[in-house]
Amino acid sequence: MTTSVRTQTPRQRPPRGAAPRLGALVEKALGGPLPLRLRAWDGSEYGPGGGPVVVLRSRRALRRLLWEPGELGLAEAYVTGEIDVEGDLAQGLRLMWRAAREGALHPPKLGLGDRAGALASAARLGALGPRPPVPASRARLSGALHSTTRDRAAISHHYDLSNDFYRLLLDETMAYSCGYWAEGTADPEDGDTAEAGRLAQRAKLELICRKLDLGPGSRLLDIGCGWGSLTLYAAAEHGVKVTAVTLAAEQAAHVAAEVAARGLGELVDVECRHWRDITGGGYDAVATVEMGEHVGDAEYPQFTAALHGLVRPGGRVFVQQMSRGSVAPGGGAFIETYIAPDMHMRPLGETIGLLEGADLEVVSVQSLREHYVRTVGVWHRTLEERWAEFTALLGEETARVWRLYLVGGALAFAEGRMGVDQIVCVRRAADGASGLPADPVRWYTVGGTDTGNAGFTAGGPDTGDAA
Incomplete structure (x- = not known):
């Protein structure tokens, strides 16, 4: 009679650091993989390589996004320097738009449990706190819309x-x-x-x-x-x-x-x-x-x-x-x-x-x-x-x-x-x-003398041409 010995594969530990925890949280909210790599304030990284890297320089960036989610919050975190991009900024924006346009990202409907879990993760990441100040460069208008003033x-x-x-x-x-x-x-x-x-x-x-x-x-x-x-x-x-x-x-x-x-x-x-x-x-x-x-x-x-x-x-x-x-x-x-x-x-x-x-x-x-x-x-x-x-x-x-x-x-x-x-x-x-x-x-092209204006040739305003 032979006995078999079952070998156990050691459990793989999840990567440590703020970036993997944040990346997993963001991917769940987006409903798909991140198209860009993240680097957090503690040096940890998460996401695909070979392209631009989004750098979160402080926890304040996360707090700003909690108070102002979406495009405006991301933009304000960028202009204040709380978020930066290493590499080609245009390529980074292009990858995000492409992921959304081609359907790679399908935000799921989050239940109360999901939201509670996200809030707990945000607390562990140190993102909770008072609303960050509005950047000074933001427009501040008052009065009736399209009034002269x-x-x-x-x-x-x-x-x-x-x-x-x-x-x-x-x-x-x-x-x-x-x-x-x-x-x-x-x-x-x-x-x-x-x-x-x-x-x-x-x-x-x-x-x-x-x-x-x-x-x-x-x-x-x-x-x-x-x-x-x-x-x-x-x-x-x-x-x-x-x-x-x-x-x-x-x-x-x-x-x-x-x-x-x-x-x-x-x-x-x-x-x-x-x-x-x-x-x-x-x-x-x-x-x-x-x-x-x-x-x-x-x-x-x-x-x-x-x-x-x-x-x-x-x-x-x-x-x-x-x-x-x-x-x-x-x-x-x-x-x-x-x-x-x-x-x-x-x-x-x-x-x-x-x-x-x-x-x-x-x-x-x-x-x-x-x-x-x-x-x-x-x-x-x-x-x-x-x-x-x-x-x-x-x-x-x-x-x-x-x-x-x-x-x-x-x-x-x-x-x-x-x-x-x-x-x-x-x-x-x-x-x-x-x-x-x-x-x-x-x-666009009128016979006459070269005006020197990037491809135009014209006889001038006194040529008698209708245009």
Whole structure:
């Protein structure tokens, strides 16, 4: 008779440290494996290797997420430095979005027992405690939504940050909107250069002038003129008479100083006022470049009616505006809290419907979504290359806000969750005529002399071409 001896496999001990315990907790909440590696404050790690590493520098990061779960809490932990990312931040965000989009993460319905267990784990990890202070860079607005006072505060939060900051981030055009990367613009493997970005911005300004049929003596209303890139270009290069309107005091001061320095005082008037307070009319063209996102949802019909009333019959209206996908959230909690408070984006089709509802005929729509990926890429590259200057100017926290904004924004445009479009409208004349050229492709390439604007060739504003 033989006896068998059963050998027992020693029980494998679970990995020690905060990161494995936290990782297991997060995976249970997400319903799937972590797509990124975690490193906790005690040096322990958990999750897949070979990619970016999320570093939790203190227990305060967990406490912040308990008080503010989701995107906003994660963003605030990042901008305060409680969470950091070693490696490519964009790749880390991309992996998280991909895991969610492809269905790898399916958050389960957690029962009372699950929640109690999670709370006990949080207590063992030292995450319980008072709510961490709100970061100083967070927007603080009061008053009725889209009242003149609140709109001024919202615009000031973003655009009055510092003219020195925007000079550092942007090129000399001070164009803070999507550039136009015309065919032939270099796209080296190591990324677009600041000079390529400058050419893309000049190409965008020229394209707008052509789409609006601007020439010497034309009257242009530039609503939300920013730092005057379109205003100054139209006046200096095409002899246009421009009324530039902005609600940001820093922007108005900058544009006025540039007008004086360039000797354009006879062509340009600068007004610091709300769009609802614009008076007059009969303009040959009205432009609004990435300003409509700040108007508000309920207020947009009034805005489109104002566009119709400000342009003369037979004149053109140009709208360059961000959009969101039909099921995408738009800017999201972080951008709408830290960058552009009270902003509202809608799908492109809804904006077109609102313009048509104001009796403006939409005659051209051009997507620049992928152009924005490259535009934001140049800004982000500048931020990283001159990081010490930005932190000295703004402080570490605000610089990190902008890093997260630029990286996350570029990814949203790359993946189609956000878009940006150029929309050209006409206010038809009494006989129904639009005044458009028979072949609008000439907006992009017109026979004549090379203008030096990243792929454009044109004969200039006095060639007699309709656009």
